[in-house]
Amino acid sequence: MQNVLIVDADHQSLCVLQHLEQIETYQIIGIVDRIEKGEGTKFASQNGIPHGPEPESFLSGNVQLVLDFSGDSPLTYNPKDPQITVLPRPISQLIVKLLAFQCAELHSLHSDISIYKSIFNSVGEGMIGIDEKGNINLFNDSASKMLDFSIDEVIGKPVLSIIPASGLPNVLQSGQFEADVELQLTNGLDILSSRYPLVMPGGTITGAFAVFQDVTGVIRTAEEITDLKRVKTMLEAIIHSSDDAISVVDSEGLGILVNPAYTRLTGLTEREVIGQPATVDISSGESIHMRVLETKRPVRGVNMQLGQNNRDVIVNVAPIIVDQEVKGSVGVIHDITEMRSLMKQLDHAKAMIRELESTYTFDDIIGTNEDLLVAVSQAKIAAGSDIPVMLRGEPGSGKELFAHAIHTGSRRSEGNFIRIPCASLDVEAIEAALMHTEIHHEKNSATLFLDEITELKPDVQKKLLEYIGFGRITAAGQPIQLSVRIITSSAANLERAVHKGVLCEDLYYQLTRMSIRIPPLRTRPDDIELLTDDLLTMLNQEFGMTIQHVTLKAMQRLQSYEWPGNVRELENVLSRAMILTEAGSTKLDEEDIIRALSSRSEQQTDSALPEKRSLASLMEDHEKLLLAASLKENNGQKVLTADRLGISLRSLYYKLEKYKLI
Structure with missing residues (x-):
């Protein structure tokens, strides 16, 4: 190590000379500046280097080299210090120039290395190199990601200890390159590798390197393409073997696929449809394909005439959506005679199922009203426990629907839900109901729904x-332990019933531990549109109709009505409106709703209503007679009666209650 003293150097020279310390054999031990507060003094202070105005204080130490920039008034040095080499100003300046050049070259070299290193680590392909001993000396970031090793973990390690199946040692030995070699890494990654020997100008092989890329995704994509082709072939076979007529159009409404059943139904060949507008097969009416492409919503149950023979059909069309874009639409077409037969069978099956076991969930409760959502939230909490639940609300507001949903959402959902009107219960009946529920269903599995609890007789209240x-209950003098979930409902003022002695106070407190109030429909006008859409779907299935929507004015009429009968009345009004509307109509307008409404308040708001109400009243009388006759004809069997009339069992019960036929 040689210690260097710098004398009277300017600031630029000092900045360059500072790089001397980067050379391991030199160290600056001091700076002499004979100018007070000169450049040397400032530089030395900023960099923590000893400094002073005279060199003697430094020469007494261990100094081997003096760079003297003093110029016209050079310093004198003691000749007794032969170990000190003094370089005058010209030589010192030359050293500065040489150092400046070297620094610039080093900076350029470092810059180039940084660029090459950045490129090396930026490429997506993995790169790995070995020296002549087979040890890794080159490893980029992509290789690190693919092999799950850090650079520090592999540099200097034998390549076979990192990649046991590596072919680099063979390339190092043979000197021959290998291209596009498939290899699976120990972590399961599939790669494609090319290997090259590193040959020096003299022909000496000093190592080898490999460039490789992850082809797992490519292989998977190829497999997916193969699978997609297989699925496409299978789907085409399914479509062509289907007895349902199917047609598919692209986003422009041009035909791209029809099956043989379509040709049999319409009489149009594939050549007459493919590439042609969607209207080519329509005898009358609009193209449902074009409506679906425009609205991006499915359309179901549309009556149309198709093909050369003007066949009456029902069409269901749905959009084909890929990545949230409509790419086309697919239509399924049925003969209307076949559809009617299927709908009749379906209604019969549904009626039988509803008779045996009605099942509703919280998803069947339609609406976004805040009070309704609070009630639903409370009901979901109630479903998680076995405590009695009291459902309070006006007639037709949905108390039974809530009771069903609580049962379905509870641990008893596998058991039966049994509804009993309280007016029909006596002591023997309540005992029989509880014991029947316990005996005929799994323990802890059934729910007993007691409708209108204030109509329960006092002795039955005591038993409950x-x-x-x-x-438990006491029957025939013997206590019987039971486990049946109790849900009750009431449209009456329970507190007033307790006050009047109609309802036992102790029973009131037991039943209202979990009380849920269901809001009336008149407080939920924004929910009427949602309920109407849901009810239209159900009623279309029951009546075999295709009412798609109600007009704006009709909806405003529905939303302005008070609905004393709540959702049940809304269903009834829509049913009558559908029956009274023109044949083949796909919408309900304001006149249809006015004809169907029967409330006194609506009669007062429209002078044209009395005559129309009179017609509705006559129709209701006729409906009552038909119901009574059909019920008598089927010996009181409600499933057969509903099937005979072509309505749902739910609608039949509502009408029977409305006309007091039960």
Whole structure:
């Protein structure tokens, strides 16, 4: 190590000379500046280097080299210090120039290395190199990601310890390159590798390197393409073997696929449809394909005439959506005679199923009203426990629907839901209902729904209170332990009923531990549109109709009505409106709603209503007679009666209750 003293150097020279310390054999031990507060003094202070105005304080130390920039008034040095080499100003300046050049070259070299290193680590392909001993000396970031090793973990390690199946040692030995070699890494990654020997100008092989890329995704994509082709072939076979007529159009409404059943139904060949507008097969009416492409919504149950023979059909069309873009639409077409037969069978099956076991969930509760959502939230909490639940609300507001949903959402959902009107219960009946539920269903699995609890007789209330309080009933003098979930409902003022002695106070407190109030429909005008859409779907299936929507004015009429009968009345009004509307109509307008409404308040708001109400009243009388006759004809069997009339069992019960036929 040689210690260097710098004398009277300017700022630029000092900045260059500072790089001397980067050379391991030199160290600057001091700076002499004979100018007070000169450049040397400032530089030395900023960089923590000893400094002073005279060199003697430094020469007494261990100094081997003096760079003297003093110029016209050079310093004198003691000749007794032969170990000190003094370089005068010209030589010192030359050293500065040489150092400046070297620094510039080093900076350029470092810059180039940084660029090459950045390129090396930026490429997506993995790169790995070995020296003549087979040890890794080159490893980029992509290789690190693919092999799950950091650079520090592999540099200097034998390549076979990192990649046991590597072919680089063979390339190093043979000197021959290998291209596009498939290899699976230990982590399961599939790669494609090319290997090259590193040959020096003299022909000496000093190592080898490989460039490789992850082809796992390519292989997977190829497999997916193969699978897609297989699926496409299978789907085409399914479509062509289907007895349902199917047609598919692209986003422009041009035909791209029809099956043989379509040709049999319409009489149009594939050549007459493919590439042609969607209207080519329509005898009358608009193209449902074009409507679906425009609205991006499915359309179902549309009556049309198709093909050369003007066949009456029902068409269901749905959009084909890929990545949230409509790429076309697919239509399924049925003969209307076949559809009617299927709908009749379906209605019969649905009626039988509803008779045996009605099942509703919280998803069947339609609406976004805040009070309704609070009620639903409370009901979901109730479903998680076995405590009695009291459902309070006006007639037709959906208390039974809530009771069903609580049962379905509870741990008892596998068991039966049994509804009993309280007016029909006596002591023997309540005992029989509880014991029947316990005996005929799995323990802890059934729910008993007691409708209109204020109509329960006092002695029956006492029996129910015994069961709720102790989990048992006393029958024939013997206590019987039971486990049946109790849900009750009431449209009456319970507190007033307690005050009047109609409802036992103790029973009131037991039943209202979990009380849920269901809001009336008149407080939920924004929900009427949602409910109407849902009810139209159900009623279309029951009546075999294709009403798609109600007009704006009709909806405004519905939303302005008070609905004393709540959702049940809304269903009834829509049913009558559909029956009274023109044949083949796909919408309900304001006149249809006016004809169907029967409330006194609506009669007062429209002078044209009395005559139309009179017609509705006559039709209701006729409907009552038909119901009574059909019920008598089928010996009181409601499933057969509903099937005979072509309505749902739910609608039949509502009409029977409305006309007091049960």
